[in-house]
Amino acid sequence: MKLATLKNGTRDGRLAVVSKDLMRAVFAESLVPTLLEAIERWPEVEAPLQARYQELELGVAEGAFAFDPTQAMSPLPRCYQWLDGSTFANHGSLMERAFDIGITNEYERYPLVYQGASDDFIGPRDDVELPSESDNMDFEGEVAVIVDEVPMGTPKERIAPHVKLLMLVNDVSLRALAAREMKTGFGWVQAKPSTSFSPVAVTPDELGEAWTDGRVELPLSVRRNGEWFGQPHGKEMTFDFFRLIEHTAYSRRLRAGTIIGSGTMSNASRNAGSACIVERRAIETLDQGGAKTPFLRFGERVRIEMFDASNRSVFGAIDQRYVKYDARG
Amino acid sequence: MKLATLKNGTRDGRLAVVSKDLMRAVFAESLVPTLLEAIERWPEVEAPLQARYQELELGVAEGAFAFDPTQAMSPLPRCYQWLDGSTFANHGSLMERAFDIGITNEYERYPLVYQGASDDFIGPRDDVELPSESDNMDFEGEVAVIVDEVPMGTPKERIAPHVKLLMLVNDVSLRALAAREMKTGFGWVQAKPSTSFSPVAVTPDELGEAWTDGRVELPLSVRRNGEWFGQPHGKEMTFDFFRLIEHTAYSRRLRAGTIIGSGTMSNASRNAGSACIVERRAIETLDQGGAKTPFLRFGERVRIEMFDASNRSVFGAIDQRYVKYDARG
Numbered sequence: 001m002k003l004a005t006l007k008n009g010t011r012d013g014r015l016a017v018v019s020k021d022l023m024r025a026v027f028a029e030s031l032v033p034t035l036l037e038a039i040e041r042w043p044e045v046e047a048p049l050q051a052r053y054q055e056l057e058l059g060v061a062e063g064a065f066a067f068d069p070t071q072a073m074s075p076l077p078r079c080y081q082w083l084d085g086s087t088f089a090n091h092g093s094l095m096e097r098a099f100d101i102g103i104t105n106e107y108e109r110y111p112l113v114y115q116g117a118s119d120d121f122i123g124p125r126d127d128v129e130l131p132s133e134s135d136n137m138d139f140e141g142e143v144a145v146i147v148d149e150v151p152m153g154t155p156k157e158r159i160a161p162h163v164k165l166l167m168l169v170n171d172v173s174l175r176a177l178a179a180r181e182m183k184t185g186f187g188w189v190q191a192k193p194s195t196s197f198s199p200v201a202v203t204p205d206e207l208g209e210a211w212t213d214g215r216v217e218l219p220l221s222v223r224r225n226g227e228w229f230g231q232p233h234g235k236e237m238t239f240d241f242f243r244l245i246e247h248t249a250y251s252r253r254l255r256a257g258t259i260i261g262s263g264t265m266s267n268a269s270r271n272a273g274s275a276c277i278v279e280r281r282a283i284e285t286l287d288q289g290g291a292k293t294p295f296l297r298f299g300e301r302v303r304i305e306m307f308d309a310s311n312r313s314v315f316g317a318i319d320q321r322y323v324k325y326d327a328r329g
Numbered sequence: 330m331k332l333a334t335l336k337n338g339t340r341d342g343r344l345a346v347v348s349k350d351l352m353r354a355v356f357a358e359s360l361v362p363t364l365l366e367a368i369e370r371w372p373e374v375e376a377p378l379q380a381r382y383q384e385l386e387l388g389v390a391e392g393a394f395a396f397d398p399t400q401a402m403s404p405l406p407r408c409y410q411w412l413d414g415s416t417f418a419n420h421g422s423l424m425e426r427a428f429d430i431g432i433t434n435e436y437e438r439y440p441l442v443y444q445g446a447s448d449d450f451i452g453p454r455d456d457v458e459l460p461s462e463s464d465n466m467d468f469e470g471e472v473a474v475i476v477d478e479v480p481m482g483t484p485k486e487r488i489a490p491h492v493k494l495l496m497l498v499n500d501v502s503l504r505a506l507a508a509r510e511m512k513t514g515f516g517w518v519q520a521k522p523s524t525s526f527s528p529v530a531v532t533p534d535e536l537g538e539a540w541t542d543g544r545v546e547l548p549l550s551v552r553r554n555g556e557w558f559g560q561p562h563g564k565e566m567t568f569d570f571f572r573l574i575e576h577t578a579y580s581r582r583l584r585a586g587t588i589i590g591s592g593t594m595s596n597a598s599r600n601a602g603s604a605c606i607v608e609r610r611a612i613e614t615l616d617q618g619g620a621k622t623p624f625l626r627f628g629e630r631v632r633i634e635m636f637d638a639s640n641r642s643v644f645g646a647i648d649q650r651y652v653k654y655d656a657r658g
Binding site for chain 2: 011021040079080108112114116118119174180191193194247255325327
């Protein structure tokens, strides 16, 4: 099942079911008005939503219309918690070797994860508004999951049933601010502006065998201004989602609708490219003695998409332009 | 005006107006069902809520009842963003001098602030459930504000009108986990479990001249098992709330209902005591060559309250016991 949230002038949008090929949609609000409420009432609404999805697939859904991703908000336009990991050790290792930021991680023992802002997500085709190019604007291509309520202390072996939906992420990042914030130990606030998610969220069964042991094994296509930037796959996720979620629920429960991200995807093979600029700059620093690829300038576009084995887009594309924030806007 | 959220079996509770002396309350749900919605619709609901508060003060509010803080949830039982500063430089300085944690801060230039979990706040009289005493359980007494929507880039001179309500905070902390998480640079996840807030949130006018230049100047009473632990006042807040909020809104807007905390209150005078155990341990380490005060054990109580110049409780008391989490629930 694929679900989207369409713009209707409210903060939480209007829930819709979207066809597998992402071409058609039908509103679901007669069943449940928003995706957040759907996650909270999942045992009750899952079957009716699946039935509507089947109707849509069979071409018999009443009121079906063409799905327009430009009308999509993030599947959860806001939620009560957004936790983002950094679970691809290859990325962290490159960053540490290229840039001495004086940070100590115990990669082998604990997943890295930060608490992000969840009050104001950006739609998949909406502009990313930021204050200044001099902050070194970047993207990070990731996968994220949405969970229902995860009780405190849930072991990783019992996390799988809590994963209700998956999405793609553009973890918008401002690199010129990141190092200073990391050095405080307090994590990022200015360096992690509002985040974007894919046009649809999908149930795990939509991924078939590509969702295995808490990892999405498919490659993630990352393009900058239409040009290939990277295509790392998910098999090299060092800590899988189940271990990551277990870690975050150690001393508190996670309420329904919490989003947990994988962190930027990254593979050891240089052929995979990168899912963020700063990682390519790290590779250039290590391999060629200096970073050459510039950070984003206003007007540039980023496209993040994932294709299945049959080359069909699973989540639709995040495709957005970075623009200067206009305070008068 | 004083507002509380009373338990009714839902995640967001039931909004009530509370009398200045905290003795009486009346439901406000005929005006607006929840505090989160009230903040979102503040221009429309403020006057009717104030009118009901006046009725309550005059003893003519229909349906008024005795206010029972044990029935209170946190004023916002959950919200979309919780940002907590560390704005009392005296605290940071003590921590740095006592414990070498290898962290670099630019105290003079930038406020310290971390992104907290906002999905599951604890009621002011509810137990704090945690997994293990060996995590070194602590409290932090703070003041926090609730803002309406703050546009990206709002300068500190224009923040004041966005501050709609103030509360007290117990920023529950697990010190054995904090240093490891700080060293990653990613901030805290395990070391900052769910947070507690005071029984009521109050409009700035309730504080009179004690709310000055973005600081709450009154002393905060912190008691451990009924014994005085500290009483630091807010005048020594190094970065005031306006500067703190300006900082957090640099690269993104803050949506209505965002909570921003001061960080643990702390004064240079040793006579003020401390608003958290780890700071007293830092002082013991510096003054007496070693930390003596133990962290909390299960069964211990913490009480956090603020009194005005006439010795009246402004926000009611956070008064809660730390207990072992029972997975059987």
